[in-house]
Amino acid sequence: MEQQQAETVQGRSIAYSRGITRRVMGTLDSNPYGNVHGGAIMRMVDEAAAIVAVRHARRPVVTVRVEKFDFLKPAYVGNVVTVDCAMNYVERTSMEVGVEVTAEDLITGEVRRVASSQLIYVALNEHGRPTPVPRLIPADAQEEARIERVRLRRMHTMQLEEQLAKAVQEE
Numbered sequence: 001m002e003q004q005q006a007e008t009v010q011g012r013s014i015a016y017s018r019g020i021t022r023r024v025m026g027t028l029d030s031n032p033y034g035n036v037h038g039g040a041i042m043r044m045v046d047e048a049a050a051i052v053a054v055r056h057a058r059r060p061v062v063t064v065r066v067e068k069f070d071f072l073k074p075a076y077v078g079n080v081v082t083v084d085c086a087m088n089y090v091e092r093t094s095m096e097v098g099v100e101v102t103a104e105d106l107i108t109g110e111v112r113r114v115a116s117s118q119l120i121y122v123a124l125n126e127h128g129r130p131t132p133v134p135r136l137i138p139a140d141a142q143e144e145a146r147i148e149r150v151r152l153r154r155m156h157t158m159q160l161e162e163q164l165a166k167a168v169q170e171e
Helices: 002-010 038-057 141-170
Strands: 019-024 061-071 080-090 094-104 111-123
Touching (some): 038 094, 038 111, 094 141
Antiparallel strands (some): 019 080, 061 111, 080 094, 094 111
C-alpha cells in the first residue's frame, strides 16, 4: 500500500497500465458477409482502453471522447482480434489511451493491423466528479518524445475547437 501511495504521488509509467485483450470473433460479431462489425471492434476497444485508464488512475473512469478511430482492414469471423492499449498522455483529470487493433487468422498465421484509435477518459471520485490522476512518467527518451507529440497534438486540437466555437458564435 505504501508503494502504491508513493507511485501515486510521483506518477506512473506507461508500462504500469498497458493492457492487451484478445477474443475470437464469432457470428454474433459479424455481418452476413463474414466481416466483423465495426461496432463490435469499437466496443472491445472501449472496454480494453477503459481498463488501462482505471489501472492508471485506480479510480472509476468514463469515456468522454473518441478522439480518433480508423478502420484500416476488415476482421473476419474466426479471427483472433487483439486490442493493444497504452497510456498516451495524462492531464489533471483526463487520460488519453492509444489503441492498436490486429486480427490474426489462426490457420494461416497472417496478422493484419485492422484499426487504431485514441480515447479520452476522465477519472471520477466517490461523488462522480472529475478527480486528479497520477502523472505519466516516461521510462526513456522514446516515451518522452511520444508524450510530447501527444501533448502538442492535443494543444493543436483544443485550439482548433476554440476557433470553431468562436466562428459558430459569430454566425
